[in-house]
Amino acid sequence: MASDNMKMRAQLKGDVTEVKVLMSHPMETGRKKDDFDRLIPAHFVQLVTATLNGKTVLEAQWGTGISKNPYLTFRLSGAKTGDTIEVTWHDNLGETATQNITVT
């Protein structure tokens, strides 16, 4: 899927790598109504996984309570400059996006 779907940054600070991720997603709860008073169907990210050089480091399950255009920061110890971090999300409608970044 489109690579502009996710913005990522991974910076090594001391011996900890801080990874920041901004996803583009409506995160509809299924409780909101449109201008014509019709319910907007739920559409939200359910699963986010992150890997470091192919090894899983973070698995997140999300509900509808995460804000629109989800933001996430996590920290890894043991990552080095040049390592690859990949983040993938899956939503309740079967859509998915993947993005990777090199640690700097």
Place this chain on the structure above:
Amino acid sequence: MQRRDFVKLVFGAFTLAFILPKNALAAIWNKAAFETTQLNEAEKNLEVNGEKLSQDILITVPDKAENGAIVQVEVKSNILNTETISIFVEKNPTPLIAHFKFSNGAEPFVVTRIKMAETSDVKVVVKAGNEYFMNAKNVVVLENGCG
């Protein structure tokens, strides 16, 4: 190759390619915990039990949120062997917000932005080994962000 074998093979490939990943995803997502409107039900579905209050769970949230649609939450656990961090908003329509599982050198630390319907406690539950710990912080919400 016999025709029926070919058909079986094609069906098998379809099953593997399309049906399995969906089922795998559905199996990972804890539907019961995320869809319940009761905090204690959500915790029960995550198998939380005997949680102890711990000041080693550091929660950084604003005291007051103008707009409940975006409330930044930072959670850091100083509890040894923290495996998971779960975030709940007690008074949201569905209290369980997120459940994070850490492995292979990920620090028990997350920052994310959440929706809050009204003034409520933000509750964090940490699993370490077979033990559960919790801490909570109240956020005053001026405008409903759950729409």
